[in-house]
Amino acid sequence: MEPDHCALISTSINIENAYFGDIILPSVSSIGISLQVVTMGVVSRNWLYVKKFDGEPTNKNFQLIDEELPELQDGEFLAEAEYLSVDPYMRPYMSRFPVGSLMIGGQVAKIVESKNSKFPVGAKIFGQFGWRTHTVCNPEKSQSDKPYLLPDFGTLPASLALGVLGMPGNTAYFGFLELCSPKDGETVVVSGAAGAVGSIVGQIAKLKGCQVIGIAGSDDKCKWLKTLGFDHTINYKTENVLEALKKAAPKGIDCYFDNVGGTITESVMRLMNLYGRISVCGTISNYNSGPITVQDPQRDFVFKQLKMEGFIVSRWRDRWMEGILANLDWIKQGKLQYEETVTSGFDNMPKAFMNMLKGGNTGKAIVKVQ
Amino acid sequence: MEPDHCALISTSINIENAYFGDIILPSVSSIGISLQVVTMGVVSRNWLYVKKFDGEPTNKNFQLIDEELPELQDGEFLAEAEYLSVDPYMRPYMSRFPVGSLMIGGQVAKIVESKNSKFPVGAKIFGQFGWRTHTVCNPEKSQSDKPYLLPDFGTLPASLALGVLGMPGNTAYFGFLELCSPKDGETVVVSGAAGAVGSIVGQIAKLKGCQVIGIAGSDDKCKWLKTLGFDHTINYKTENVLEALKKAAPKGIDCYFDNVGGTITESVMRLMNLYGRISVCGTISNYNSGPITVQDPQRDFVFKQLKMEGFIVSRWRDRWMEGILANLDWIKQGKLQYEETVTSGFDNMPKAFMNMLKGGNTGKAIVKVQ
Numbered sequence: 001m002e003p004d005h006c007a008l009i010s011t012s013i014n015i016e017n018a019y020f021g022d023i024i025l026p027s028v029s030s031i032g033i034s035l036q037v038v039t040m041g042v043v044s045r046n047w048l049y050v051k052k053f054d055g056e057p058t059n060k061n062f063q064l065i066d067e068e069l070p071e072l073q074d075g076e077f078l079a080e081a082e083y084l085s086v087d088p089y090m091r092p093y094m095s096r097f098p099v100g101s102l103m104i105g106g107q108v109a110k111i112v113e114s115k116n117s118k119f120p121v122g123a124k125i126f127g128q129f130g131w132r133t134h135t136v137c138n139p140e141k142s143q144s145d146k147p148y149l150l151p152d153f154g155t156l157p158a159s160l161a162l163g164v165l166g167m168p169g170n171t172a173y174f175g176f177l178e179l180c181s182p183k184d185g186e187t188v189v190v191s192g193a194a195g196a197v198g199s200i201v202g203q204i205a206k207l208k209g210c211q212v213i214g215i216a217g218s219d220d221k222c223k224w225l226k227t228l229g230f231d232h233t234i235n236y237k238t239e240n241v242l243e244a245l246k247k248a249a250p251k252g253i254d255c256y257f258d259n260v261g262g263t264i265t266e267s268v269m270r271l272m273n274l275y276g277r278i279s280v281c282g283t284i285s286n287y288n289s290g291p292i293t294v295q296d297p298q299r300d301f302v303f304k305q306l307k308m309e310g311f312i313v314s315r316w317r318d319r320w321m322e323g324i325l326a327n328l329d330w331i332k333q334g335k336l337q338y339e340e341t342v343t344s345g346f347d348n349m350p351k352a353f354m355n356m357l358k359g360g361n362t363g364k365a366i367v368k369v370q
Numbered sequence: 371m372e373p374d375h376c377a378l379i380s381t382s383i384n385i386e387n388a389y390f391g392d393i394i395l396p397s398v399s400s401i402g403i404s405l406q407v408v409t410m411g412v413v414s415r416n417w418l419y420v421k422k423f424d425g426e427p428t429n430k431n432f433q434l435i436d437e438e439l440p441e442l443q444d445g446e447f448l449a450e451a452e453y454l455s456v457d458p459y460m461r462p463y464m465s466r467f468p469v470g471s472l473m474i475g476g477q478v479a480k481i482v483e484s485k486n487s488k489f490p491v492g493a494k495i496f497g498q499f500g501w502r503t504h505t506v507c508n509p510e511k512s513q514s515d516k517p518y519l520l521p522d523f524g525t526l527p528a529s530l531a532l533g534v535l536g537m538p539g540n541t542a543y544f545g546f547l548e549l550c551s552p553k554d555g556e557t558v559v560v561s562g563a564a565g566a567v568g569s570i571v572g573q574i575a576k577l578k579g580c581q582v583i584g585i586a587g588s589d590d591k592c593k594w595l596k597t598l599g600f601d602h603t604i605n606y607k608t609e610n611v612l613e614a615l616k617k618a619a620p621k622g623i624d625c626y627f628d629n630v631g632g633t634i635t636e637s638v639m640r641l642m643n644l645y646g647r648i649s650v651c652g653t654i655s656n657y658n659s660g661p662i663t664v665q666d667p668q669r670d671f672v673f674k675q676l677k678m679e680g681f682i683v684s685r686w687r688d689r690w691m692e693g694i695l696a697n698l699d700w701i702k703q704g705k706l707q708y709e710e711t712v713t714s715g716f717d718n719m720p721k722a723f724m725n726m727l728k729g730g731n732t733g734k735a736i737v738k739v740q
Contacts, residue, residue: 047719057727062720084716084737086723103719131719133739145684151694156701163734164701164708167683170693174686179679196734200697203706217729224732228707269667269676278678297639302680306639308648309549310672313537314515316544323540324521327570331526331534336573337598338534346454349417349473349501350432353456357427359587362594364533364566367454369503 041069042078044134047103049094057091062103069136076138077119079109079147084131085162087196088259088282092299103131108150108161124150126161163196171281172200172257177208179279180255184209187249189268192259193230194221197281201257202230210255213248215241215264242267257281261298339363345370411439412448414504417473419464427461432473439506446508447489449479449497449517455532457566458629458652462669473501478520478531494520496531533566541651542570547578549649550625554579557619559638562629563600564591567651571627572600580625583618585611585634612637627651631668709733715740 043066050063072078084107093104111123119125119139127147129135139146150161163169175197182188188205192198193214205212206229214230216222222233232248234241241264245253252273258265261283272278283298300306316323330336341361343352346369356365413436420433442448454477463474481493489495489509497517499505509516520531533539545567552558558575562568563584575582576599584600586592592603602618604611611634615623622643628635631653642648653668670676686693700706711731713722716739726735 045716057720057724059720064717081716081739084719084739086713086719086726086735086737088727090723091727133716145687148690151691151698153698154702156698159710159712159736159738160708162736163710164697164706165694168734169697170686170690171683173693173697174683174689175681178686179681194729194732196731199709199733200706203700207700207705221732224709266667269670272670272674272676274674276674276676278676280678280680297636300639300642301678302682304642304644304646305680305682305685306642306646306648307677307679308650308671309677310650310675311545311549312672312675313541313544315675316540316548317515319544320518320540321521323543324535327534327539327543328521328523328526330574330577332524335577336534336570338530339569339594340529340533342529343456346415346451346503347434349454349456350427350429353460354427356456357458357461359564361566362564362591363569364538365456366529366532367456368529369451369454 041071042134043068044132046133047131049097049101049103050099052099053091053095067132069134072113072115072136073138074115075140076114076136077111077116078113079125079127079129079135079137080112081107081109081129081133081135082124083108083159083162085167087168092303104128105131106162106167108158109135119147119149124158124161126150126166164200168196169200171197172204175279175281176201176204176255176257180257180277182208182210182255185211186254187211187213187251187273188255188257189213189215189245189249189253190257190259191215191264191268192282193225193233194218195259198257198259199225199228203228205255205257206230211249213245213253215260236264242270245271252276255279258283341365343367411441412504413438414502416503417501419467419471419473420469422469423461423465437502439504442483442485442506443508444485445510446484446506447481447486448483449495449499449505449507450482451477451479451499451503451505452494453478453529453532454501455537457538462673474498475501476532476537478528479505489517489519494528494531496520496536534570538566539570541567542574545649545651546571546574546625546627550627550647552578552580552625555581556624557581557583557621557643558625558627559583559585559615559619559623560627560629561585561634561638562652563595563603564588565629568627568629569595569598573598575625575627576600581619583615583623585630606634612640615641622646625649628653711735713737 046065046067048063048065049061051061053061085105090104106126106128109125109127111119111121111125114121125147127135127137128145137147150158153160153165182205188210190198190202193202194216202212202214202225212230213232214225215234215236216225217237219235222235225233234244245267249271253268253271254273254276256268256278258278258280259282280302282302327336339362341363349367352365352367416435416437418433418435419431421431423431455475460474476496476498479495479497481489481491481495484491495517497505497507498515507517520528523530523535552575558580560568560572563572564586572582572584572595582600583602584595585604585606586595587607589605592605595603604614615637619641623638623641624643624646626638626648628648628650629652650672652672697706709732711733719737722735722737
């Protein structure tokens, strides 16, 4: 459940851009700065991040302030929030922002004033504006994740732009289909299955003809997942996850969409099949643990979007000679050198093997029979 | 340093096929069985695996026996080993075979008798025949990893078919180029860099224009790596790997070719860049640890050839509407359901956020402003 977010809100008040990865977000560097603004602007109510997260968030981490907004300049609009999103990613992401920053997040908002013809009054938009009721924005000046007009949802509610028809829905759609490449008949496990992303991943997996196992934290959630078409569910709070997985996935697991990390993930990993694919979306299980200074390899794996793949070279059996001839060519051109550590005598095979395991060789360890 | 191996040796003696993944290998189920063979065959000397590995291999794990080979049948040849390979993969792989099995491994052999016109007397071949001096083989009946005639190496020694022009060379070539996709100017780290595979990976990385850092276990090895063109080397036995990496890779690490796992890998992972690629070839650091019954996630990751990728959905920013419209279409067709957990009131943002982190939501957690 990772974000596509970032808003650049262009106002005349004192704003710093805290830059982190591809995230740009305004941080109000001091509170009460709206006193400097003299126009009769609209007042936005903003939730600030005023104390570093350490463990589970509490009310002390947040403070609500008023911010008086400036008059619109050409190209700008004023948007009023209708629905705001709260998502797991906010916990780890905010840890990287200085105290005093606006809480990050997306919202569905209605344009209530506009000096930009592409964003007319009355239009509904999605914007990465943060936890605030009103926003002045020049979309052309947004450096990334520009606000966009909602497409026609028909009779469906606009709030879905925060869920199945927004970031979480796209997280499921792309993160599962692109990275897991599910095939008809395969077994798929989803952790955090009753969440905004997991519940969609499981349904998409069913649409692709997979057997789907959802792991969630209550019987009610599991019951709901069954109504969505999940074949099996596991309540990790009351069941032994590994044993339950063994029963639910007798043919092993081909795809794992991971929202949680931790011990649930360890159990799933034990039952993965050859060429299994794991899409690591989040690591909720440890979002609330430890101070922000502690390095978390699982969290880093997501943020850095790393890809790790184990292999046995026989998978390229069909291209075997291609590799040999390429290396041979480089050797002949003097571009590739080799070294051999040769042990003589067939009787010395174990000795050569044991020596190689201890790092006694340089380059390839071989045994010459005679 | 993973194998492409597997030989099916067709003899008339009592042989069982121990099947594991795509590995098929004969295991001599009892010793002394050659007594049953009455023809005047050639005698092969074979190293058997007679005691389960537990920790570092010792002489007690191995036993040398004689095996009298049968007369050739049509389609068969008799090959005499010239060079045999000892490789790290043999340690974990043999753990899966029953006691009494022939030690697995590849060899360069010369055809000394033949009833197969494609494998004439005098030809040199590579075969996955195991630790044995003589082999009777019908290549057409081999179920996988068939023996093959060596291509023309020019003046280079045939033993290279076990190294740079064989499995280790191909492991470097495919495992690095296919899974790491190195780009000009990127920083590449190789662990086990002075081994048969690692030393080739580093050189191929240089050929691709990368900055290359090799990690090895002695100053001599490091010195040798420098002569191969490695830009930086780290002796993990005498240096702090993390600190040394920080100095050698000031721009972070883009590709990591991992032969060892363990704490070296943990240090490398901390310095990986966005979209970093990790090719997990082996986990030598733990091959000698623990009895075979212990599950080793790193080892499993290689054997099962798993792929794990972290992501942030903004990487598909350019395809954003594609995802939204696909999900919208599924909803309209009644194929995709959604649920929202709605909290009312902007003042309740922190409460909704904290509740969601504790799993209090089903489906998407949102806040309705009014």
